[in-house]
Amino acid sequence: MRPLEHSLPLKLLMAREAVMERFRPHLQAAGVTEQQWRVFRALCETDEAEAGALAEAICLKMPSLxxxxxxxxxxxxxxxxxxxxxxxxxxxxxxxKGRALVEKMAPQSEAEYALIQNAVGAEAYAALMADLQSAIDKLNSLNQAGPD
Known part of the structure; x- marks a missing residue:
């Protein structure tokens, strides 16, 4: 078995936790959960969303959504x-009312993104986002192909 520090799921979880540590205080202060914020973010990008597509877009199971x-x-x-x-x-x-809440929270969210980008570096941040999307696309294709 590979060493723990080479566990991809664990590294991704650690990265997520490091990022969310920046956002959680602002979400909690507004009385918004992480999952609710994902719903708001997605709905702000469209007039209307089908619940199943929304669940998939924000990585939530339908019962939770x-x-x-x-x-x-x-x-x-x-x-x-x-x-x-x-x-x-x-x-x-x-x-x-929901849009007003998001607009109230958006400046702090953007400030956190700016801090993260500054800490990581703009180029490294852009490369990370591109690499993550590429990995997601490739893994989704692999998963759709089924087990070998």
Whole structure:
């Protein structure tokens, strides 16, 4: 077995934790969970999203997303509705209240990104993002091919 320091899942988790350590205090101060923030971020980029596609885009399982959407809907931060042509589809959009919350939080989020980019270096940050996307794409292709 490879040494622990060469464990890809562990290294990725450690990187995630190092990044989220910068963001968690601001999320907690706003009363927003990490998962809720991912929902808001995704919904701010589109007028409306289908719940299944949203779950996939933000790496959440549907049961977890369903609970989060119910909570956010109850707070008036998102809207949920059934599709018009296919009533089984659940469509989700952010409300003006939800968008206002994101706009209030966005400057601090961007400030944290700037600190991270400065610490890592702009070129290294851009390369890291490109390398991560390339690895994700290749691993998704490998996973779709099935076990060897």
């Amino acid at each position: 369903s609970r989060i959407l119910a909570d956010l809907s109850g707070e008036g931060l998102i809207n949920r509705r059934n599709g018009t042509e296919d009533r089984r589809l659940r469509l989700v959009s952010i409300t003006a």
